[in-house]
Amino acid sequence: MAAVPEQELGFHERRRDSDHESFLAHKRMRWLKVALALSLAAILGYAFADVEPRPNGGTWYGYTLGTIGAGLIVWLALLGVRKRAMTAGRWSLKAWTSAHVYLGLALIVVATLHTGFQFGWNVHTLAYALMMLVIASGVYGISVYATLPQALSDNRREMTKGQMVDALAAIDRQLEASAQPLGRVDADLVIAALEQDPFGHGFVARLAGRYRGCRTQAALAALESGGTEPEHERVVTLLRKRDAQLAQIRRHMRLKALLEIWLYVHVPVTVMLLAALTAHIVSVFYYW
């Protein structure tokens, strides 16, 4: 099994490790309990705090929740720095990630109560909306991490990405050789299919898994009814193989896109949130 790369073996080894514990269940869900306690305290405080004239971000309780929320946001964003240094122990990266997830969810309660349910078209609500978007993308990320890797693994059929590319290249070389007897029109179809970059399709095509401009399929459709000579049949067979290989690559790309898309929201929007949060806090004190 020399062809199975080390990283894949490592992956399986880790999965077999009986010590493995998901960051969600870390330390018997310690951070879930902390987050629930924080949320409950925030709700009780909101219900009983004596604020005038009504609950919002500008009361003493509102400022308290706002300070907690802003601190949480900054700390949660620091995971991006922290994750680059893996350590074990009490403040292990796993503990940090577990806290990141649960405290991030608690932020929904803290920040929503901080708003006092007053929303408008302003930078304050912008910060809130960006924060909710970040949290929602994080929830999506966890959910796809829980479900999609199995599908990704099933689609691989024990091939690495490199092997998928190699297989496609092998088919392409055979196509190139086999297509030599074809006439001009058919040869052009094969050239068009071979020249098309399998990774050249756009974001939407990847995510939806629909490739309308696929030239391999176009060539296949044109050649399938074209002739019965063995040379022709051979090219059609190879085009079918190419189509099947492309389908696997595309499924892989789609699953990978579904797995990765949340980070394209989570990370840049977090940075935008930090900007909006800064503007929110500065503006409140500027127009004090």
Add this chain to the structure above:
Amino acid sequence: MPFRIRTVDFTATGREIVRERELEQAELSIGRAAENAIHLPDLAVEQRHVEVLPAPGGKLRLRAAGTLGFTLDGRSVRDATVDPGEGSELALGSYRLQFAREDGMVAVTIRQAAEREGGKGEALGGFSLAHVLPGKRPMAWAGLAAILIAFLALPVWSHLNRAPAEPDYDRPGAVMMDASWRTGALSSVHHGLEDQCEACHTEPFVAVRDETCLACHKDIADHAAQPRQAVARGPLGRFEAAQWDVAHAFNKPGPGACTDCHTEHEGAGRMEPTRERFCADCHGSLDARLTDTALGNASDFGKAHPQFQVVLNTAPNQARRQRISLAERPRQWNGLTFPHDLHLDARGGATQMARRLGSGNGYGEALECSDCHRPTADGVRFLPVDMENDCESCHSLVIDQVGGVYRKVRHGDARQARAELMALGRASRPAIVTGRGRPGQYGEGGLYRAEFGGPATGAALLARAMAKEGLCGECHTPAGGAGSLEVMPVTQPSRYMIHGWFDHEEHKQEQCTSCHAAAESGSASDLLLPGIAQCRDCHEGESARAAEVPSGCAMCHSYHPRTGAAAAPPRIARR
């Protein structure tokens, strides 16, 4: 099955050399050892690596001879069957062997890859979304810059560089993008300043100051003189003191600043009245700090509020009116004799009189309060009862009839009334029987002419005018000596309570008698004002959940002392 082995090599100059040989054997072996039918000199290839065996249907079976597998069409396998008709590619080390069918033979074309495949790493990157999306960092930086510029740099820059100007409802705002900073709509009175944040938020990082409010609200006076007001302020609890410490650390004014009570940006509509708590902070225990105060402690209308105090005259000729608590059951002296019970008695003369006057004169089946008491235009209070409009329908001042026209005594002018009464006797009296004259000397102008009417001359009326049943004395208290028609001045206070405001308009669905016990009052000195207990039937403190009308201080009281109607709470002053 015969095999055609075609080896393609390249010279150093890149020229292709093709060598072909044919093998008439059923099986092939491929490996690094020289005895193999196909010999591949590559260390990555085993001595005897793959065996090619015939398979049913003209196919070929490829089987690993050793422990290592091989790559067939890009996949790692140890055993596979290929159809030369369809073609297949076997990769071993740096060599690629393509299987095809040519002229009934299996053609095996062997090429050595020119170099290790370059660009494969790049191709693997194509699987990732990063291949088609802009990087997370550029997106993050672009978003960061856009937000900081639009929502922070632009407003701050334009606020710092604006031209100084007075607040003006008609001027557009000078600060760009600060609408995005607005935490909520302004109340309706400040709505015109909605796009002029800088009118109130004049200095960066300085909370709105009293001076800024007073720039427009010029005639607002202080609630109480300093230092009394500062002394009166209740001691802060530990938590409140800590709150103020934090607030002062962040440059907040107060306590006692305009913005402590009047909070803005709470949404469109009326500004909310100040909460009871702000008053109770000082007034809840005022006597503990202002020991000389005449004000009772008050913190909650339902639970802690002194009995109402009224201002009135209790005796004739008082230089100053008295301020007395209703708890002392004060009696007022207003110069009049007026029994409410007599007028409201359903079987009394006044009722009969009203019925006789009838609806044509504005009366109903009985005498109503509203027959005499008319509200002011704003409905808040009542106009003074007026003799001509409210009393004279029954209490007639007519003294004579001349040719179908009634003469009456002028009300309100003692000397004029006296003159009119004195002149009454001199006027001709109407004939007792019309159309017939007495004969001779008994007739008019004759020697024996006699007046047979009663002694109703002006002099007689005048003599009895000030008696209990007299023309004036029936209602008024005499002020002059014998023969004088002077009466004591009548006082009809329009307000008895000088610090609280009561709005009759807001209570018009109530019966008058549910608060004013007029039907049981036999004397004008009865004070028909309800006490606090009666108000508490409906009104209790702001936080009283069971109350029909939870009532904060601001419902009846105004914080800022002004004069006239402007001193009333805005709700009443607005009328």
